[in-house]
Amino acid sequence: MTHVGVVGAGVMGAGVAQNLARHGHPVVLVDSDPHALTRARETIDRDCRMSRFLGGPDLDAEEVLGRITTSEDLAALADTEVVIENITESWDLKKDLYPRLDAAVRADAVFVANTSAIPITRLASLTRRPRRFVGVHFMNPVPMKPAVEIIPGEHTSAEALATVRALLDSIGKKAIPVNDACGFVSNRVLMLTVNEAAFLVHEGVADAATVDEVFRSCFGHPMGPLETADLIGVDTILHSVEVLHDHFADSKYRPCPLLKRMTDAGHHGRKTGRGFYTYDGAAAPANP
Amino acid sequence: MAQDVRAEVRQFITGRFPQITLDDDQDIFALGFVNSLFAMELVMFVEQRLGVRVPNDELRRENFSSVTAIAALVDRVGTGTEAPAG
Numbered sequence A: 001m002t003h004v005g006v007v008g009a010g011v012m013g014a015g016v017a018q019n020l021a022r023h024g025h026p027v028v029l030v031d032s033d034p035h036a037l038t039r040a041r042e043t044i045d046r047d048c049r050m051s052r053f054l055g056g057p058d059l060d061a062e063e064v065l066g067r068i069t070t071s072e073d074l075a076a077l078a079d080t081e082v083v084i085e086n087i088t089e090s091w092d093l094k095k096d097l098y099p100r101l102d103a104a105v106r107a108d109a110v111f112v113a114n115t116s117a118i119p120i121t122r123l124a125s126l127t128r129r130p131r132r133f134v135g136v137h138f139m140n141p142v143p144m145k146p147a148v149e150i151i152p153g154e155h156t157s158a159e160a161l162a163t164v165r166a167l168l169d170s171i172g173k174k175a176i177p178v179n180d181a182c183g184f185v186s187n188r189v190l191m192l193t194v195n196e197a198a199f200l201v202h203e204g205v206a207d208a209a210t211v212d213e214v215f216r217s218c219f220g221h222p223m224g225p226l227e228t229a230d231l232i233g234v235d236t237i238l239h240s241v242e243v244l245h246d247h248f249a250d251s252k253y254r255p256c257p258l259l260k261r262m263t264d265a266g267h268h269g270r271k272t273g274r275g276f277y278t279y280d281g282a283a284a285p286a287n288p
Numbered sequence B: 001m002a003q004d005v006r007a008e009v010r011q012f013i014t015g016r017f018p019q020i021t022l023d024d025d026q027d028i029f030a031l032g033f034v035n036s037l038f039a040m041e042l043v044m045f046v047e048q049r050l051g052v053r054v055p056n057d058e059l060r061r062e063n064f065s066s067v068t069a070i071a072a073l074v075d076r077v078g079t080g081t082e083a084p085a086g
């Protein structure tokens, strides 16, 4: 078993922590927002309870939660062997976090960045351990998705890569290697698709349900791009498109104004109860 | 009471999938649009909006497969929104 730290207890951090703990790894889950930690525990409890109903294994929520300790303090991560970072997709926030994380965690631990689009080499440059720094792009919902992208940075050592591959293997994730680039393979394509789908709604070409219906019924996709946006988080979509736009300095990544308006309005999708669709009574947190 | 539950559940489902017409005995899992995320939302909806906690052994697909099945489940495990708290 590996002693794993998980930083950021939002949509992804909660899923990553649950997935690790249910495979027996002890987890320290850290978030600067205590409410996020409470919500993460509730989400994990609910997901374990529902696991069998949704076609997964029988999970004992108490046992899974028993392997997860939570803290608001990075110092709680001091002795962890691998730290998986899942904080908000913002260069400024990550730039502020990594040097502090680097100082708080033992020097031989491997860092894993779970980002939607930020290049791994760039994130690694914020630490003194670029050799022990690996990108893993987890898919959402983490416990239900069988594969991830694994991305070595410019300086990543074979040893660090092997450590992370073994950890992923132990939680049943197939790791698909891709090279370091903004958005990797998945989000270079997906974020543009979602952004363009938002433009269709913005311009009145079709409403969200119709856009999604075209993808589901015509292309046989299990979910349309705007349902997917609500699952990922509309704010996270916007941030990722902005990262692509900044990085490539290419206007083809111009973010749709509708995504900006929705983000400003707090219509972030499932996690806030409203996005392109509304989720009354659903998996949304209790605060407005 | 039972009518209210049925109406609320029907409204919840058609609110999310406006393109379908739904009758109460239809197996919604057979309609092809119910993925596991929506199945989970249905459970959350029943628990939060209708004020019941579904015991673990009642968390089964067949209990959520139609409006009628959900109404029967709510009847069995709880008394609905008008019940006093606790």
Ligand SMILES: NC(=O)c1ccc[n+]([C@@H]2O[C@H](COP(=O)([O-])OP(=O)(O)OC[C@H]3O[C@@H](n4cnc5c(N)ncnc54)[C@H](O)[C@@H]3O)[C@@H](O)[C@H]2O)c1
Pocket (backbone or CB within 6 Å): A007, A008, A009, A010, A011, A012, A013, A030, A031, A032, A033, A036, A085, A086, A087, A088, A089, A090, A093, A097, A114, A115, A116, A117, A137, A138, A139, A140, A231, A232, A233, A236, A240, A271
């Ligand atoms: N949502 C997805 O589908 C998805 C998929 C793959 C990767 N990602 C990436 O994962 C990361 C997290 O995304 P998310 O959807 O979970 O976001 P989220 O908004 O749900 O959660 C982010 C969490 O980070 C916390 N946080 C922010 N700054 C912090 C700090 N300095 N220290 C500790 N905690 C801090 C916030 O309080 C919040 O709880 C992002 O980089 C995102 O791009 C997201």
